[in-house]
Amino acid sequence: MSNRKPANPEGDTLDCSERLAVTADVVIFNLAEQDLKVLLVCRGRPPFKGQWAIPGGFVDVHESIDDAARRELEEETGLRDVYLEQLYTFGKPQRDPRGRVITVAYFALVAGEVPTHAGDDATAAAWHSVYALPALAFDHADILKYALQRLRYKLEYTSVGFELLPNEFTLTELQTAYEIVLGEKLDKRNFRRRILEAGVLAETNRQRAEGQGRPAQLYRYKKHAVMEVKARRLFP
Amino acid sequence: MSNRKPANPEGDTLDCSERLAVTADVVIFNLAEQDLKVLLVCRGRPPFKGQWAIPGGFVDVHESIDDAARRELEEETGLRDVYLEQLYTFGKPQRDPRGRVITVAYFALVAGEVPTHAGDDATAAAWHSVYALPALAFDHADILKYALQRLRYKLEYTSVGFELLPNEFTLTELQTAYEIVLGEKLDKRNFRRRILEAGVLAETNRQRAEGQGRPAQLYRYKKHAVMEVKARRLFP
DNA sequence: CCAAAAGTGTTGGTTTTACACCCATGG
DNA sequence: CCATGGGTGTAAAACCAACACTTTTGG
Numbered sequence: 001m002s003n004r005k006p007a008n009p010e011g012d013t014l015d016c017s018e019r020l021a022v023t024a025d026v027v028i029f030n031l032a033e034q035d036l037k038v039l040l041v042c043r044g045r046p047p048f049k050g051q052w053a054i055p056g057g058f059v060d061v062h063e064s065i066d067d068a069a070r071r072e073l074e075e076e077t078g079l080r081d082v083y084l085e086q087l088y089t090f091g092k093p094q095r096d097p098r099g100r101v102i103t104v105a106y107f108a109l110v111a112g113e114v115p116t117h118a119g120d121d122a123t124a125a126a127w128h129s130v131y132a133l134p135a136l137a138f139d140h141a142d143i144l145k146y147a148l149q150r151l152r153y154k155l156e157y158t159s160v161g162f163e164l165l166p167n168e169f170t171l172t173e174l175q176t177a178y179e180i181v182l183g184e185k186l187d188k189r190n191f192r193r194r195i196l197e198a199g200v201l202a203e204t205n206r207q208r209a210e211g212q213g214r215p216a217q218l219y220r221y222k223k224h225a226v227m228e229v230k231a232r233r234l235f236p
Numbered sequence: 237m238s239n240r241k242p243a244n245p246e247g248d249t250l251d252c253s254e255r256l257a258v259t260a261d262v263v264i265f266n267l268a269e270q271d272l273k274v275l276l277v278c279r280g281r282p283p284f285k286g287q288w289a290i291p292g293g294f295v296d297v298h299e300s301i302d303d304a305a306r307r308e309l310e311e312e313t314g315l316r317d318v319y320l321e322q323l324y325t326f327g328k329p330q331r332d333p334r335g336r337v338i339t340v341a342y343f344a345l346v347a348g349e350v351p352t353h354a355g356d357d358a359t360a361a362a363w364h365s366v367y368a369l370p371a372l373a374f375d376h377a378d379i380l381k382y383a384l385q386r387l388r389y390k391l392e393y394t395s396v397g398f399e400l401l402p403n404e405f406t407l408t409e410l411q412t413a414y415e416i417v418l419g420e421k422l423d424k425r426n427f428r429r430r431i432l433e434a435g436v437l438a439e440t441n442r443q444r445a446e447g448q449g450r451p452a453q454l455y456r457y458k459k460h461a462v463m464e465v466k467a468r469r470l471f472p
Numbered sequence: 473c474c475a476a477a478a479g480t481g482t483t484g485g486t487t488t489t490a491c492a493c494c495c496a497t498g499g
Numbered sequence: 500c501c502a503t504g505g506g507t508g509t510a511a512a513a514c515c516a517a518c519a520c521t522t523t524t525g526g
Contacts, residue, residue, distance in 0.1 A: 018294050019255030022327075022338060058254050061336050065327035089325045089340050091258075091301035100297050102258060104325050104338075172505075189507070190489070213504025214496035408478075425480070426516070449477025450523035 020100050024068035025056030025140075027087070027107040027147035028077065030114055031164045035129045036180050038144060039076055039114075040136070041122035047097045048137030052128070054144065055119065056103065069106040075119055083109040083163035087147055095139045103138075107147040109163035155181055159200045162221035168204055170216035171195065256336050260304035261292030261376075263323070263343040263383035264313065266350055267400045271365045272416050274380065275312060275350075276372070277358035283333045284373030288364070290380065291355065292339065305342040311355055319345040319399035323383055331375045339374075343383040345399035391417055395436045398457035404440055406452035407431065 028039040040052040055076045059068040066086070074080055087105040095101065116125035128134065130148055133141070154160045155178060162169075164177050175191045195201060201219040209215040264275040276288040291312045295304040302322070310316055323341040331337065352361035364370065366384055369377070390396045391414060398405075400413050411427045431437060438458050443451040 018257065018297060020258045020295065020297065021254065022256045022258065059256065059327070059338075061254060061256065062329055064329055065325065065338065086324065088322065089301060091295070091340070093298055093300055102295075102301065102338075102340075104327070170505085187490075188505090189491085192506080193508095209497070210505090211503060212498040213502085214498095214506075216505055406478085423517075424478090425518085428479080429481095445477090445524070447476060448525040449475080450479080450525095452478055 020102050022059045022065070023056045023101060023103045024059050024065050024072060025054045025103050025105050025143065026069050026072050026076075026084070027054055027105065027144055028073060028110060029107065029130075029147075029151060029164065030110050030127060031177055031180060032113070032127060034176070034180060035131070037127035038130050038133075038147075039116060039125060040128050040134070041076070041118060042124040042126075043137055044121050044123040050123075051137040052134045053137040054105075054140045055122075055125065057119070059104070065104050069104075069108075073108050076117060076125055077110060077114050078117065079110055079114065082111075083160065087143070087150060090139060090143060092139070103143070105143045105147065107151060109151075109160065111164055112166045152182055159198060159221070162200075168206065168208075168218040168220050170208060170210070170218060172210075172216060174219075256338050258295045258301070259292045259337060259339045260295050260301050260308060261290045261339050261341050261379065262305050262308050262312075262320070263290055263341065263380055264309065264346060265343065265366075265383075265387060265400065266346050266363060267413055267416060268349070268363060270412070270416060271367070273363035274366050274369075274383075275352060275361060276364050276370070277312070277354060278360040278362075279373055280357050280359045286359075287373040288370045289373040290341075290376045291358075291361065293355070295340070301340050305340075305344075309344050312353060312361055313346060313350050314353065315346055315350065318347075319396065323379070323386060326375060326379060328375070339379070341379045341383065343387060345387075345396065347400055348402045388418055395434060395457070398436075404442065404444075404454040404456050406444060406446070406454060408446075408452060410455075 030037045030039070039055060041055045043049050043051055043053050055072055057068065057072050057075075059065055063071070066084070069084060069086075070080070073082065073084060084106055085108075087107050089102060089104045091102040093100055095103075114127075116127065118125040130144070133144065135141075136144065151160075161174065161178055161181070164181070165173060171192055174195065175186055175188065178191070179186055200222050202222050204218045204220055206218045207215040208218055266273045266275070275291060277291045279285050279287055279289050291308055293304065293308050293311075295301055299307070302320070305320060305322075306316065309318065309320065320342055321344075323343050325338060325340045327338040329336055331339075350363075352363065354361040366380070369380065371377075372380065387396075397410065397414055397417070400417070401409060407428055410431065411422055411424065414427070415422055436458050437455045440454045440456055442454045444454055445451040
């Protein structure tokens with residue numbers, strides 16, 4: 001950060017003429033109905049009125065970008081303390097017809113049934129399958145594509161997958177979650193071996209019966225287990 | 237991106253009150269004197285006058301953030317068309333004492349001997365070893381630490397290392413480059429086998445003698461070779 | 473002919489993949 | 500007792516890590 005542009009040679013305040021509008025947009029993923037969903041809002045105003053978009057909002061002068069993203073997330077889902085990670089910053093001059101807008105994109109993972117609340121600038125908020133998306137406003141299709149790529153990548157290299165499941169889950173549920181996100185079948189025995197050897201799961205003393213089969217052991221994610229196992233993929 | 241904050245209900249223009257100053261800062265890496273160097277500028281103005289900082293500048297309303305980063309890079313080094321990648325966006329409210337400034341950080345890799353040009357807001361620009369850094373202005377120590385981490389990571393998983401060498405290079409030079417950045421010795425035979433099997437190098441028909449030993453084959457990087465070899469580390 | 477740097481294969485251990493049957497429960 | 504879903508081991512292949520000598524040149 002230098003201070004070339006500001007006109008004041010003393011450099012201890014900032015010129016206002018070159019400021020930009022900055023938004024924090026959050027790609028919120030969720031698993032439901034055996035599908036990977038993303039939360040979209042239907043825009044209630046121009047531009048792109050009536051089109052679906054990734055939820056987001058302007059970053060306030062007094063809040064950090066992370067806080068702005070958390071605020072958006074809470075406005076749309078009512079949830080706090082969920083997995084949230086900065087993705088990429090999109091800043092082409094013409095990406096918003098209203099003027100220069102820079103978007104810092106985030107992605108979030110939320111678990112369980114999550115009701116949605118449309119913000120006051122949206123006519124609706126709804127979960128959409130990432131495999132059957134409507135046309136999106138702005139460059140949001142690019143952002144979503146990038147978010148999905150990053151989610152898949154993280155799933156293979158880190159143990160972030162638990163964030164898509166409720167507190168307690170069975171190994172079959174976890175495997176299904178991985179399969180839905182990665183879009184491929186995994187081997188049951190290899191999956192179990194790896195996930196257990198990674199040491200990020202703790203057995204609970206509870207079980208759950210699914211239909212009329214043998215009840216499954218419930219596990220929970222060990223908080224504070226190392227998130228990123230350097231240079232060792234969790235899955236092939 | 238929603239349009240909650242702007243006051244105009246029609247939403248087709250942008251309110252100016254909530255705009256932020258945005259800079260593009262570039263961590264420029266270079267190899268020299270058997271060391272990994274980073275280009276720093278000595279600030280000519282407050283705040284942090286006289287302290288070293290990562291070069292950067294405000295993003296103009298009409299240019300993309302990438303273009304701003306490229307412009308900074310060219311101003312400091314005179315180079316264009318070098319490897320440049322967005323790193324992360326830093327946006328805590330108090331990170332700049334002048335007011336709210338958001339910094340989109342990039343990292344760049346430049347090859348060969350690169351003279352530096354101090355910008356007009358800096359009293360000097362110089363290469364510093366990443367292993368012996370001075371105190372840095374703002375939160376630039378964090379940015380640099382993050383950049384170095386990312387560079388190392390990329391070196392292991394992609395073939396980005398060539399960007400730190402001139403057009404033609406020997407395998408020993410390439411290995412040395414990797415060793416300097418990663419901070420560890422590599423096995424010569426394993427290194428050569430892997431880098432050649434990766435198929436990203438083309439032999440030239442030239443050789444170069446280093447001192448009085450046997451001359452080494454010169455290679456160059458195959459442009460358009462896949463940059464990212466998914467799920468296969470180049471080095472252990 | 474000697475010093476200096478380039479170049480070259482093999483082996484043992486580890487990791488990964490592929491694959492099929494028995495177990496516990498509810499109806 | 501049977502249908503349903505949960506749980507388990509092994510063998511072959513691929514991959515990785517460690518290791519030392521020969522080749523080519525210049526002085």
